[in-house]
Amino acid sequence: MKAVAxxxxxxxxxxxxxVEALAGIDFGVEPGEVFGLIGPDGAGKTTLVRILATLxxxxxxxxxxxxxxxxxxxxxxxSRVGYVPGRFSLYQDLSVEENLKFFAxxxxxxxxxxxxxxxxxxxxxxxxxxxxxxxxxxGMKQKLALCCALIHRPKVLFLDEPTTGVDPVSRKxxxxxxxxxxxxxxxxxxxxxxxxxxxxxxxxxxxxxxRFLDVDAPAAIVGRYSKELYAVRGERMSAMLADLxxxxxxxxxxxxxxxxxxxxxxxxxxxxxxxxxxxxxxxxGVEVERVPPTIEDCFLDVTAGGASGRAPGASSxxxxxxxxxxxx
Amino acid sequence: MSAIEARExxxxxxxxxxxxxxxxxxxxxxxxGFLGANGAGKTTAMRMLCGLLAPSSGSGSVAGFDIETQxxxxxxxxxxxxxKFSLYEDLKVWENIRLYAGVYGVPERDIGPKSDALLADLxxxxxxxxxxxxxxxxxxxxxxxxxxxxHEPKIVFLDEPTGGVDPATRRRFWEQxxxxxxxGITVFVTTHYMDEAEYCNRVSIMVDGRIRAMDxxxxxxxRFGAPSMEEVFHDLARGAERAGD
Numbered sequence: 001m002k003a004v005a006x007x008x009x010x011x012x013x014x015x016x017x018x019v020e021a022l023a024g025i026d027f028g029v030e031p032g033e034v035f036g037l038i039g040p041d042g043a044g045k046t047t048l049v050r051i052l053a054t055l056x057x058x059x060x061x062x063x064x065x066x067x068x069x070x071x072x073x074x075x076x077x078x079s080r081v082g083y084v085p086g087r088f089s090l091y092q093d094l095s096v097e098e099n100l101k102f103f104a105x106x107x108x109x110x111x112x113x114x115x116x117x118x119x120x121x122x123x124x125x126x127x128x129x130x131x132x133x134x135x136x137x138x139g140m141k142q143k144l145a146l147c148c149a150l151i152h153r154p155k156v157l158f159l160d161e162p163t164t165g166v167d168p169v170s171r172k173x174x175x176x177x178x179x180x181x182x183x184x185x186x187x188x189x190x191x192x193x194x195x196x197x198x199x200x201x202x203x204x205x206x207x208x209x210x211r212f213l214d215v216d217a218p219a220a221i222v223g224r225y226s227k228e229l230y231a232v233r234g235e236r237m238s239a240m241l242a243d244l245x246x247x248x249x250x251x252x253x254x255x256x257x258x259x260x261x262x263x264x265x266x267x268x269x270x271x272x273x274x275x276x277x278x279x280x281x282x283x284x285g286v287e288v289e290r291v292p293p294t295i296e297d298c299f300l301d302v303t304a305g306g307a308s309g310r311a312p313g314a315s316s317x318x319x320x321x322x323x324x325x326x327x328x
Numbered sequence: 329m330s331a332i333e334a335r336e337x338x339x340x341x342x343x344x345x346x347x348x349x350x351x352x353x354x355x356x357x358x359x360x361g362f363l364g365a366n367g368a369g370k371t372t373a374m375r376m377l378c379g380l381l382a383p384s385s386g387s388g389s390v391a392g393f394d395i396e397t398q399x400x401x402x403x404x405x406x407x408x409x410x411x412k413f414s415l416y417e418d419l420k421v422w423e424n425i426r427l428y429a430g431v432y433g434v435p436e437r438d439i440g441p442k443s444d445a446l447l448a449d450l451x452x453x454x455x456x457x458x459x460x461x462x463x464x465x466x467x468x469x470x471x472x473x474x475x476x477x478x479h480e481p482k483i484v485f486l487d488e489p490t491g492g493v494d495p496a497t498r499r500r501f502w503e504q505x506x507x508x509x510x511x512g513i514t515v516f517v518t519t520h521y522m523d524e525a526e527y528c529n530r531v532s533i534m535v536d537g538r539i540r541a542m543d544x545x546x547x548x549x550x551r552f553g554a555p556s557m558e559e560v561f562h563d564l565a566r567g568a569e570r571a572g573d
Binding site: 039040041042043137138139164165166167168169170171172193194195208237238241254255256257258296299300303 | 364365366367368411464465488491492493494495496497499502503506510520521522523524525526527545546556557558561562565566568570
């Protein structure tokens with residue numbers, strides 16, 4: 001038997017008018033896990049986090065945090081969770097140390113009592129502790145928000161898109177901080193639109209259109225990739241894309257930085273033949289190489305319905321078309 | 329003549345030097361990636377190039393006009409799009425196009441045919457009468473880019489244009505950018521997705537207000553002995569003194 005889940009959701013649904021934000025979500029997160037909700041804007045990440053953090057009620061379904069029902073025991077849950085919303089929500093006209101003290105008091109504790117948990121992060125803010133929160137840089141605001149969400153030593157920390165718009169170096173640093181929290185035994189549920197952050201999580205859910213497309217350890221999701229993947233390079237990358245899409249044995253083709261990723265059914269594509277096809281189309285310096293998929297390839301694979309790379313008009317949101325509020 | 333040129337371009341706010349003597353030139357039709365950590369000075373530099381902020385010292389020209397003394401001429405020849413697409417959510421799709429075409433000075437008689445062509449191009453004819461607020465993010469993004477170049481500017485500035493969209497949409501958006509570059513529009517783009525740096529003809533990497541490296545992605549990777557632009561970026565930016573943002 002597994003341990004009792006720290007966070008559990010069964011059949012969660014939530015609508016906003018015509019928009020179905022969550023279309024039935026089931027999952028569990030074990031104590032001490034770092035669980036990533038990975039998907040684009042509009043996928044339902046924020047709605048799900050807000051329901052679990054007791055800030056929003058589901059229309060249908062139930063969820064429990066530390067065994068407590070989010071609909072019936074919101075107050076008890078709030079003392080056990082920390083929540084960092086996507087938008088900076090601390091008091092801009094309180095200083096750094098005033099904010100921290102305020103949140104500690106609010107949760108019936110003191111800064112000193114749990115200081116060890118935030119010491120590493122708060123240490124970087126210490127030189128600015130008398131500065132008003134509104135005058136901090138983005139990176140420092142984020143660290144302060146994290147400290148304020150941790151000061152009551154929650155069992156579960158919810159982070160809604162903490163790294164959106166953050167540069168790669170600061171993102172890496174932020175994930176290292178989350179790793180330290182995991183070592184402290186805190187369960188972390190974090191949402192992100194950056195697919196490359198999946199590898200930082202113990203398990204992830206790929207989410208789009210209010211549904212989980214897959215839930216598992218990143219390596220297991222990669223292992224389930226249903227196609228064979230080839231990285232193709234040449235001298236005229238932009239022109240090559242069209243020729244690759246016209247190639248009958250390619251199921252999909254997308255630009256992936258310095259190469260194009262071509263997916264094919266297992267055994268269907270011969271790399272030598274593809275190289276010859278491209279050479280015949282006038283491409284020079286062609287290289288075709290079998291590569292392992294990234295989480296982003298997997299996301300493209302499981303959303304293939306609207307995303308073959310051949311249909312420029314496809315919707316960015318997996319939601320049913322009726323949900324877009326199209327006028328009659 | 330270069331599409332964009334910066335010479336010792338500098339902006340100080342009090343004794344904080346946000347942009348510190350940067351210089352580069354971008355050729356017409358080039359896709360130029362303007363990378364840097366949060367707080368490196370990218371937005372300030374971009375605002376100067378768009379004629380929105382006067383430099384403290386140094387100079388620059390965009391489409392052949394001086395960014396300080398001829399900023400109105402600069403503004404008429406550029407397009408701009410940011411992650412916060414500047415579309416009006418409570419106007420219909422066609423009304424947004426109509427509005428921007430008018431603002432950018434597209435002649436009245438051209439606006440109708442231009443709108444039709446743009447909608448056909450985007451495959452949005454049946455969304456013509458939709459309110460923009462009801463469109464999925466990826467469609468808004470395509471539309472925002474199209475209205476940013478509705479007046480066929482010489483140069484388009486894109487400030488983190490792809491944040492938050494799903495992977496397929498993000499990639500299709502780059503195909504739209506390639507299309508604009510193929511038509512001769514110079515593209516000046518910032519992004520936090522390092523794989524997107526690879527789509528640029530050249531990139532510059534800004535650290536603490538200065539340009540620390542500038543070259544083709546291939547040459548930068550070779551110089552830093554790094555397999556990816558992500559690592560080149562880490563090598564350069566991790567030593568930054570300025571805290572993020």
